[in-house]
Amino acid sequence: MVVDELRKVLPSQEQVDRVFHALADATRRDILARTLRTESSVSALAHQYPMSFAAVQKHVTVLAAAGLVTKHRRGREQIVSTDIRALRTAAQLLDQLESIWRTRIDRLGDILAEPEGGAPQ
Amino acid sequence: MVVDELRKVLPSQEQVDRVFHALADATRRDILARTLRTESSVSALAHQYPMSFAAVQKHVTVLAAAGLVTKHRRGREQIVSTDIRALRTAAQLLDQLESIWRTRIDRLGDILAEPEGGAPQ
DNA sequence: CTAACGTACAACCATATGGTTGTAGATGAG
DNA sequence: CTCATCTACAACCATATGGTTGTACGTTAG
Secondary structure: OOHHHHHHHOOOHHHHHHHHHHHOOHHHHHHHHHHHHOOEEHHHHHHOOOOOHHHHHHHHHHHHHOOOEEEEEEOOEEEEEEOHHHHHHHHHHHHHHHHHHHHHHHHHHHHHHOOOOOOOO | OOHHHHHHHOOOHHHHHHHHHHHOOHHHHHHHHHHHHOOEEHHHHHHOOOOOHHHHHHHHHHHHHOOOEEEEEEOOEEEEEEOHHHHHHHHHHHHHHHHHHHHHHHHHHHHHHOOOOOOOO
């Protein structure tokens, strides 16, 4: 496992920024959903959206910078494939946040066990 | 449940955009993590970061627009609390995306089981 | 009442973002 | 070889973003 691979597994704040930012656009989420189903070329993707090829190309670049997709040449086409790991990283971070929240609820539970307490949820 | 509440449960694309955009900044993720642990005032939050009060205020506004936090007055302070639902919505969306991915893997399994198969769309 | 605190918000600035068009370089089809 | 296709990338533009400072307002402490 090379250093570059490590970066995907142990994401820096900047990497997390990139992943969520990549996900914060409906077109990019759609491109991701599409390529999760089937690999496709950038131009094939471009046909699906009411914008220029260059715009779609930029969206793919953003997804690639976030590690959500990878590109590889096949003939004259550039094939976009997904890398599920970046997606899982994001999901795990949300889980972590939710677990922080659950911990607080547990603490509230402790408080409830005592004489006085405010109702959670 | 009012219409405004419904909007949080059935998020529009714009709402999803806002949630992921809100999460795409390390300061905002930290504010969220902090308020998941303990409610705190905007000024208390502001003390934690190397930026102006106004900047932190803006970050809180972004989180609130995404529905990740809510604000309510307590005396002269504005208390920031979390709403776990928006976070769960984001997590669910990631799960959906991953499930699309798993479906493809299943289909690949089907294809392997059969002699020949072109997978349309 | 007055002063300090917490907040709200406007104005401003530099940079990023998301789109466009245009040009040029690979590559495969015929 | 020639041409159409796919890609890459630069230049440009309008708007959004993330920060600043400054001002004004509500509220609490003394």
